[in-house]
Amino acid sequence: MIDQPVCLTLIVPHQLRDEMFDILAEQSDLVSGFTALQGSGHGTEVRLLTAAERVKGHADQTVVQVVLASTDASRLLERLRVSFAGTKLVYWTMPVTELGMID
Template identity: 80%
Template sequence: MTDQPVCLTLIVPRQLREEVFDYLAEQSDLVSGFTASHAAGHGGEVRLHTAAERVQGHADQAMVKVVLARDDATRLIERLRVSFAGTKLVYWATPVTEFGIID
């Protein structure tokens, strides 16, 4: 079932934050909205770009979550691969068993 919703999570380096936010807003055929929060990246693959990050021992990042249909998530990932090639954006998708708005 490819129309099952998924939560696509993106880990975005601080310096790409606004560019990725703007890009997602432009993808209105796939993305109706998203949630972003601050994140601290740790690990051997994490790039520490500033002296402050090297002292702190973690990278300042944003965590972006988008709930959308699985096929739309696949299309969005393909677009991100083209538009943000070489930026090392990290992503994963998890199934969403329920999604709604409490009115």
């Protein structure tokens, strides 16, 4: 059976961005690359950590997306749970139905 690829999305507070990038770079057995986008967190569960975020009314966040096999995503999440325990990182996975590169 072929392992279904998924897109793992991580919502990372700005203060943890560089640490997340470093840890993902260290996971070369699971992660061949990732995409990061600047984001703004809104909602009752979003923690506004700085005075600037409280004034703006949203949290500065980074959205990190990694496409990998479903079993590798589970293994990566276990490692991230250890490295980021207590940080309340939000994540989700979605099936990838097609993946390719346009030359």
